Amino acid sequence: MALYTHEVPGGAAWSTPVKAGRLVTLTALGDDANCSVLLVGADRVDRMNIPDTLKAQMSARILPPMVLMSDRGLALASVVASTLDWHDCLGGFGHDAHLARFGASSYQADRNAWRRAARTGLVSELTKHGLGERDLHAPVNFFSRVAIGEDGSSLAFVPGHARAGDTVTLRTEQDLLLVLSTALHPMSAADLPAGVRVDVELAPAVGTDDASYTFRAESARALEMTRRAVA
Amino acid sequence: MTTLDSSPAIEAGPVLDATIGAGDGALVRVPAGGRLRIVDLFGNQAADTLLYDADDIDNRYSAFDTIREQQAVFLTTGSRLLSTRLDELAVITDDTVGRHDTIGGACAQESNVIRYGEHVRHQHACRQTFLAYGAAAGIGQRELGHNINFFMNVPVTPAGGLQFDDGLSAPGKYVELTASRDLLVLLSNCPQLNNPCNGWDPTPLQLQGWWS
Numbered sequence: 017m018a019l020y021t022h023e024v025p026g027g028a029a030w031s032t033p034v035k036a037g038r039l040v041t042l043t044a045l046g047d048d049a050n051c052s053v054l055l056v057g058a059d060r061v062d063r064m065n066i067p068d069t070l071k072a073q074m075s076a077r078i079l080p081p082m083v084l085m086s087d088r089g090l091a092l093a094s095v096v097a098s099t100l101d102w103h104d105c106l107g108g109f110g111h112d113a114h115l116a117r118f119g120a121s122s123y124q125a126d127r128n129a130w131r132r133a134a135r136t137g138l139v140s141e142l143t144k145h146g147l148g149e150r151d152l153h154a155p156v157n158f159f160s161r162v163a164i165g166e167d168g169s170s171l172a173f174v175p176g177h178a179r180a181g182d183t184v185t186l187r188t189e190q191d192l193l194l195v196l197s198t199a200l201h202p203m204s205a206a207d208l209p210a211g212v213r214v215d216v217e218l219a220p221a222v223g224t225d226d227a228s229y230t231f232r233a234e235s236a237r238a239l240e241m242t243r244r245a246v247a
Numbered sequence: 248m249t250t251l252d253s254s255p256a257i258e259a260g261p262v263l264d265a266t267i268g269a270g271d272g273a274l275v276r277v278p279a280g281g282r283l284r285i286v287d288l289f290g291n292q293a294a295d296t297l298l299y300d301a302d303d304i305d306n307r308y309s310a311f312d313t314i315r316e317q318q319a320v321f322l323t324t325g326s327r328l329l330s331t332r333l334d335e336l337a338v339i340t341d342d343t344v345g346r347h348d349t350i351g352g353a354c355a356q357e358s359n360v361i362r363y364g365e366h367v368r369h370q371h372a373c374r375q376t377f378l379a380y381g382a383a384a385g386i387g388q389r390e391l392g393h394n395i396n397f398f399m400n401v402p403v404t405p406a407g408g409l410q411f412d413d414g415l416s417a418p419g420k421y422v423e424l425t426a427s428r429d430l431l432v433l434l435s436n437c438p439q440l441n442n443p444c445n446g447w448d449p450t451p452l453q454l455q456g457w458w459s
Contacts, residue, residue: 061388061389065352065358065393066311066350066352066393067310067350067351067352067353067393068352068355068358068361070350070351070352070409071351071352071358071362071401071409071411072358072361072362074408074409074410075407075408075409076350076403076404076407076408076409077407079407085358085361087355087357087388087391088355088357089355089356089357089358089360089361090357102407106311106314106315106320106350107311107315108309108311108312108315111312111332111333113333135331148305149305149331150305150389150390151389152309152331152392153392153393154310154311154393162315163405164320164403164404164405164407165319165405166405167402168319168320168321168402168403169319169320169321170318170319171314171315171318171319171320172318202315203315233364234361234362237360237361237364238361241357241360241361
């Protein structure tokens with residue numbers, strides 16, 4: 017059952033609490049969209065931890081049916097569906113320095129079309145919830161792909177990876193704080209950031225035949241630890 | 248114990264020379280321009296390391312900003328270790344191993360349970376060491392970012408895979424950082440017993456520092 021829809025314009029940032037048991041679908045509203053996402057657990061301290069997520073599931077990218085894990089070894093959300101099989105988690109968020117190629121931009125000159133970096137927006141949103149710069153962990157850059165060269169010796173942004181209409185759906189495994197920015201990926205050469213639509217709906221009941229449970233023993237254990245934490 | 252190199256530049260002798268036992272750690276203040284050498288005395292011993300601007304601990308090492316800006320996953324000589332504000336905290340100025348991991352994170356009791364099962368929950372882990380030694384500088388859970396794993400080998404593949412491999416390090420190999428500003432270096436000599444990151448047998452590290 018659909019609960020609500022919210023469109024985030026390109027270059028903006030947003031945060032919202034999302035209760036456990038929801039499907040959150042992000043939809044790219046233009047080519048080369050990027051959505052840098054941070055997740056914080058129900059206690060608003062326990063952050064999504066990308067290194068722990070990667071090493072538990074032996075991956076250097078995010079794709080279904082991986083479980084996004086926290087500092088304290090809990091499942092925060094499961095990636096249940098996506099039209100893309102690669103979402104970047106190595107490139108980090110963009111800084112003001114990455115906007116230099118566009119020249120000066122300000123609210124005075126450009127009003128709400130002014131250029132803002134992901135970091136600025138993410139820190140602002142975190143701070144609204146009593147968190148802040150110290151809580152910055154690595155984000156998932158949904159819709160973006162950074163190609164890994166042979167033996168990790170190079171990293172290169174892949175233009176054209178995401179097209180308008182591409183989607184990714186997360187299932188919340190506990191009450192979360194969702195923090196996101198639609199600023200350009202820091203390695204992107206695109207001119208304008210695309211917007212992202214967020215659709216939130218109730219998730220169907222999950223059984224132990226769920227793809228994220230059966231993916232790996234590690235993903236099942238993270239989901240089990242969350243079940244215990246919220247029991 | 249392995250005899251250490253003695254290059255002409257360090258003949259004056261280190262101002263810091265300490266052995267860090269397996270599962271122990273350290274919090275070291277390194278002044279701008281100071282050089283800190285971490286020696287893998289017995290080989291294949293992960294040195295989990297975090298860096299902080301000594302004047303502002305919120306300005307801390309950022310693994311993913313560092314690898315993006317150098318456009319390579321591994322750290323080695325010449326790698327600029329950047330903060331979450333893109334400030335250069337330190338540069339790797341010497342490295343006899345060739346590459347070091349910074350995407351594998353640190354072990355914790357909780358992540359060990361996820362990886363290996365409930366039976367490992369009460370084994371010692373790097374996070375406890377970080378928190379124990381960080382406390383004196385106000386470094387708590389929220390101040391722990393994603394760390395460097397010196398001497399650890401975590402290959403990634405063009406297909407997006409990742410694995411933990413036997414280390415490339417060997418007895419007496421070392422890495423040396425030169426501080427770009429006054430730093431706090433928080434180090435955990437990794438106690439992990441459940442994968443090859445410490446050669447299945449955690450061993451001591453040596454810390455040496457040269458500064459005035």
